[in-house]
Amino acid sequence: MFNSTLTENEEFSCPVDGSIMITASHLPYNRNGFKFFTSAGGLGKPDIKDILERAADIYKNIANDDSKGAETAASLDVKRVDYMSVYASNLVAAVRKAAGNIEKPLEGFHIVVDAGNGAGGFFVGKVLEPLGAITSGSQFLEPDGLFPNHIPNPEDKTAMKAIIKAVLDNRADLGIIFDTDVDRSAAVDSSGREFNRNRLIALMSAIILEEHPGTTIVTDSVTSDGLTTFIEKKLGGKHHRFKRGYKNVIDEAIRLNSVGEEAHLAIETSGHGALKENHWLDDGAYLMVKLLNKLASARTSGLDGGSKVLTDMVEGLEEPAVAVELRLKIDQNHPDLQGGSFRDYGEAVLKQLENTVELDAKLLKAPVNYEGVRVSGYGGWFLLRLSLHDPVLPLNIEAPSKEDAVKLARDVLNAVKEFTALDTSALTKFVGV
Numbered sequence: 001m002f003n004s005t006l007t008e009n010e011e012f013s014c015p016v017d018g019s020i021m022i023t024a025s026h027l028p029y030n031r032n033g034f035k036f037f038t039s040a041g042g043l044g045k046p047d048i049k050d051i052l053e054r055a056a057d058i059y060k061n062i063a064n065d066d067s068k069g070a071e072t073a074a075s076l077d078v079k080r081v082d083y084m085s086v087y088a089s090n091l092v093a094a095v096r097k098a099a100g101n102i103e104k105p106l107e108g109f110h111i112v113v114d115a116g117n118g119a120g121g122f123f124v125g126k127v128l129e130p131l132g133a134i135t136s137g138s139q140f141l142e143p144d145g146l147f148p149n150h151i152p153n154p155e156d157k158t159a160m161k162a163i164i165k166a167v168l169d170n171r172a173d174l175g176i177i178f179d180t181d182v183d184r185s186a187a188v189d190s191s192g193r194e195f196n197r198n199r200l201i202a203l204m205s206a207i208i209l210e211e212h213p214g215t216t217i218v219t220d221s222v223t224s225d226g227l228t229t230f231i232e233k234k235l236g237g238k239h240h241r242f243k244r245g246y247k248n249v250i251d252e253a254i255r256l257n258s259v260g261e262e263a264h265l266a267i268e269t270s271g272h273g274a275l276k277e278n279h280w281l282d283d284g285a286y287l288m289v290k291l292l293n294k295l296a297s298a299r300t301s302g303l304d305g306g307s308k309v310l311t312d313m314v315e316g317l318e319e320p321a322v323a324v325e326l327r328l329k330i331d332q333n334h335p336d337l338q339g340g341s342f343r344d345y346g347e348a349v350l351k352q353l354e355n356t357v358e359l360d361a362k363l364l365k366a367p368v369n370y371e372g373v374r375v376s377g378y379g380g381w382f383l384l385r386l387s388l389h390d391p392v393l394p395l396n397i398e399a400p401s402k403e404d405a406v407k408l409a410r411d412v413l414n415a416v417k418e419f420t421a422l423d424t425s426a427l428t429k430f431v432g433v
């Protein structure tokens with residue numbers, strides 16, 4: 001949809017002035033919504049609020065009869081175009097170009113796709129096959145809004161298991177998985193190893209830093225300490241760990257460039273990634289195209305190890321033995337909120353945690369942090385922050401052992417246990433109390 005606001009193509013009435021997508025994205029099927037785009041990017045909350053208010057006003061001010069007339073007039077003006085073909089052909093052209101203008105640079109590669117019955121099935125017939133790849137074993141390519149097989153989301157463990165199984169069962173070179181509306185993606189190498197979360201960021205950073213040495217990589221707040229070391233020590237880049245939320249990450253990368261700090265990649269652990277070279281569009285298909293480029297160009301230069309070229313690129317990334325996310329709910333109707341908002345309550349919890357940490361010599365608050373309370377200790381770290389949308393405080397913990405993770409969790413529990421509207425049962429269970 002965003003792409004259609006940028007492409008010059010008269011036959012397809014492009015560039016369009018704006019576009020709207022109806023999707024629940026990676027959320028359950030009953031949480032559909034609208035995403036709005038103009039050539040400046042996806043609209044944010046204030047614009048959407050404005051549009052909805054205007055729409056409500058228009059609706060209020062027209063009599064029923066007028067609305068019927070308007071509907072008829074609008075439907076007469078509708079023209080259907082197969083824009084997906086235009087979009088996909090740009091992806092195909094990008095891979096051909098990267099491989100040195102070879103028509104079928106993926107000939108002989110076996111690549112399976114799991115679209116989770118979202119919109120990503122096109123990638124098989126319109127991108128991989130024209131490039132020569134074998135795609136047998138690809139699954140759940142037909143859109144079905146009830147998602148009968150698994151939730152289409154690379155953050156979902158069942159979804160990742162499904163694509164890993166498809167890769168191993170088919171002895172494929174690579175697996176690719178998308179979320180419903182293809183703004184999140186992840187991959188799996190031929191041995192079933194995931195390129196997901198921090199490992200996907202590490203891989204994308206390696207690719208981008210080859211192209212733009214020294215550049216800044218902007219990520220969300222829940223990324224590992226090991227990722228920072230990898231980006232800065234191994235790849236020679238700079239890791240700017242910002243806030244959660246793909247829009248936050250993208251906007252921050254754009255801001256950095258505007259103040260003279262070069263950034264080419266903005267990416268979240270959720271698998272949402274956007275590149276400067278692709279108009280800062282959080283396009284999961286384009287992210288996967290960057291991996292295909294790597295496969296294809298390795299082949300052109302005589303390396304024929306399939307996905308090994310990708311696996312090798314993340315060598316040296318330190319990964320924690322334990323990584324958990326516990327989501328602590330705030331009961332909005334609890335008397336402890338004293339009629340206040342869950343956000344204020346959440347902020348009070350964070351303040352209390354921050355104060356406690358300052359008094360504990362074993363814990364160290366992150367010197368630079370843009371969201372919530374991030375703390376190092378016992379060889380690991382934790383981050384407690386407010387969810388972007390829900391009355392929830394997500395707690396991420398990474399540590400070298402379960403024991404160390406429990407120590408961090410116990411410190412958080414002790415600091416927040418007075419907040420009776422906060423459901424700490426997941427934390428209590430983790431600590432084993």
Ligand SMILES: O=P(O)(O)OC[C@H]1O[C@H](O)[C@H](O)[C@@H](O)[C@@H]1O
Pocket residue numbers: 244245246247268270272386387388389390394
């Ligand atoms: O703050 P949370 O509840 O963890 O949600 C965070 C997520 O919210 C939305 O789904 C955004 O699309 C993601 O970019 C973001 O990562």
